[in-house]
Amino acid sequence: MLQEIEELQKEATAEIESASDLNALEELRVKLAGRKSRLREIMSSIGSLPADERPVVGHAGGRLKTAIEEALASRQQELETDSDVATGIDVTLPGRRSAIGKLHPLTQVSDEVVEILKNMGFVVAEGPEIEDEYHNFDALNTPKNHPARDLQATFYLENGKLLRTQTSTVQIRVMERMQPPVRIISPGRCYRRDNIDATHHMVFHQIEGLYVDHGVSMADLKSTIAAVGRRMLGEKIKIRLRPHFFPFTEPSVEFDFSCSLCNGQQRNCRICKGTGWIEIGGAGMVDPNVFESVGYDPDTYTGFAFGLGFERIEMIRRGIDDIRLFLENDLRFTRQF
Numbered sequence: 569m570l571q572e573i574e575e576l577q578k579e580a581t582a583e584i585e586s587a588s589d590l591n592a593l594e595e596l597r598v599k600l601a602g603r604k605s606r607l608r609e610i611m612s613s614i615g616s617l618p619a620d621e622r623p624v625v626g627h628a629g630g631r632l633k634t635a636i637e638e639a640l641a642s643r644q645q646e647l648e649t650d651s652d653v654a655t656g657i658d659v660t661l662p663g664r665r666s667a668i669g670k671l672h673p674l675t676q677v678s679d680e681v682v683e684i685l686k687n688m689g690f691v692v693a694e695g696p697e698i699e700d701e702y703h704n705f706d707a708l709n710t711p712k713n714h715p716a717r718d719l720q721a722t723f724y725l726e727n728g729k730l731l732r733t734q735t736s737t738v739q740i741r742v743m744e745r746m747q748p749p750v751r752i753i754s755p756g757r758c759y760r761r762d763n764i765d766a767t768h769h770m771v772f773h774q775i776e777g778l779y780v781d782h783g784v785s786m787a788d789l790k791s792t793i794a795a796v797g798r799r800m801l802g803e804k805i806k807i808r809l810r811p812h813f814f815p816f817t818e819p820s821v822e823f824d825f826s827c828s829l830c831n832g833q834q835r836n837c838r839i840c841k842g843t844g845w846i847e848i849g850g851a852g853m854v855d856p857n858v859f860e861s862v863g864y865d866p867d868t869y870t871g872f873a874f875g876l877g878f879e880r881i882e883m884i885r886r887g888i889d890d891i892r893l894f895l896e897n898d899l900r901f902t903r904q905f
């Protein structure tokens with residue numbers, strides 16, 4: 569039995585060394601170490617041997633099994649290396665790194681603003697981009713003859729719907745189903761028929777906030793806008809409120825942030841036009857007519873609403889001088905952020 573094991577080892581070694589490819593090596597693996605191999609038969613017959621021969625034959629069979637496995641593994645490595653060399657693969661070279669995607673700059677600023685306002689107690693609310701006239705205009709106290717309703721200002725659809733011109737529509741929908749106190753923000757995409765230039769586009773992204781409760785004042789509105797501006801752009805940012813008119817707020821203001829690109833020092837600045845200020849959004853105290861349209865008592869509750877554009881914030885923060893870059897999908901631009 570020992571002589572047979574010795575001869576089997578010589579034959580196995582020779583056959584493994586002569587294997588020309590991986591397929592032939594796999595056939596040898598089955599032949600030499602498989603369930604029906606001669607080695608398995610020898611190991612199975614040890615029980616029939618005299619007691620004094622069993623340990624000797626068992627050790628010899630175990631050594632043969634180990635030798636065959638090592639020889640198979642060694643030959644497999646040799647054949648794989650030869651295959652890599654033949655196909656021009658250098659296994660010593662470092663691997664190629666996969667490209668890692670990044671969030672779009674508008675997504676980044678949206679996430680930041682939302683997080684700031686959530687930390688101030690606001691809750692995110694969402695609504696449809698395809699709206700009806702009631703939620704986009706009527707419930708927001710917008711007169712039938714208001715210029716914002718014109719075909720030149722709003723995208724109307726054939727089914728009588730329209731593309732929302734502001735995310736204030738979400739505020740109406742929330743107030744219709746909730747009683748005060750209400751403290752929500754509604755980030756999203758809006759659409760207006762606007763002349764496209766360095767600071768205006770037909771598609772833009774904004775976030776609107778609404779706070780309704782007992783005793784809400786203009787001071788609360790101003791402090792909220794200031795907190796967002798300074799958290800986003802630094803403590804040195806200047807904030808300016810200008811009287812304005814919006815149908816859904818009274819009193820109303822537009823608020824500007826100081827231009828970080830030129831600080832008002834360049835008369836030909838493409839962002840601020842040399843004024844040193846960039847219009848960010850509008851705000852004001854919610855008009856009593858809006859409260860009445862959703863069933864709130866304007867004698868009991870007051871509230872403020874504000875809206876600001878994400879593109880404008882990024883233009884100030886990153887020194888970007890053209891709003892059109894955000895929507896052109898130019899990788900040379902987006903890879904910078």
